[in-house]
Amino acid sequence: MKRMLLSVAVACIAVVSVHAADEKPKYTIKQVMKFFKEEKLNEKFLKGEISKEETQKLVDGFTAMGQQKPPKGDEKAWKEKTDALLKATKDGNKEAFGKAVNCGACHGMHKG
Numbered sequence: 001m002k003r004m005l006l007s008v009a010v011a012c013i014a015v016v017s018v019h020a021a022d023e024k025p026k027y028t029i030k031q032v033m034k035f036f037k038e039e040k041l042n043e044k045f046l047k048g049e050i051s052k053e054e055t056q057k058l059v060d061g062f063t064a065m066g067q068q069k070p071p072k073g074d075e076k077a078w079k080e081k082t083d084a085l086l087k088a089t090k091d092g093n094k095e096a097f098g099k100a101v102n103c104g105a106c107h108g109m110h111k112g
């Protein structure tokens with residue numbers, strides 16, 4: 001019985017957190033950067049070695065980036081960049097992804 005109550009409680013928490021994700025970005029920009037720097041998901045994507053779960057992580061990450069404002073720079077240019085990343089990831093388009101994931105180009109414009 002105790003076990004069952006516990007799983008009900010866990011299910012409730014899960015529902016609440018899924019709901020919160022609708023309103024709040026799932027990741028901060030810095031967290032998404034870790035997908036590049038630490039997990040090398042950008043390299044995996046370009047090599048075609050990325051898993052389905054990792055691709056979903058990038059989709060969620062780029063969506064979250066687009067929901068936030070960059071530390072500096074034009075918001076419209078930012079949205080264009082995050083949208084391009086999102087689209088290339090969803091399409092599995094390596095060429096477009098390679099262009100959109102240009103670290104220096106985005107940092108020069110938007111990194112605080």
Ligand code: HEC
Pocket residue numbers: 029030033036037042070071081082100101102103104106107110111112
């Ligand atoms: C679409 C824009 C964009 C692209 C592309 C991008 N970055 Fe970033 N990056 C940012 C922004 C904006 C910040 C600053 C985030 C902040 O201060 O909240 C940042 C910060 C960082 C940081 C510092 C994170 C920290 O904790 O302070 C690292 C490391 C980083 N990026 C790595 C990379 C690498 C590696 C690539 C390329 C593979 C890359 N980024 C591509 C926008 C981008």
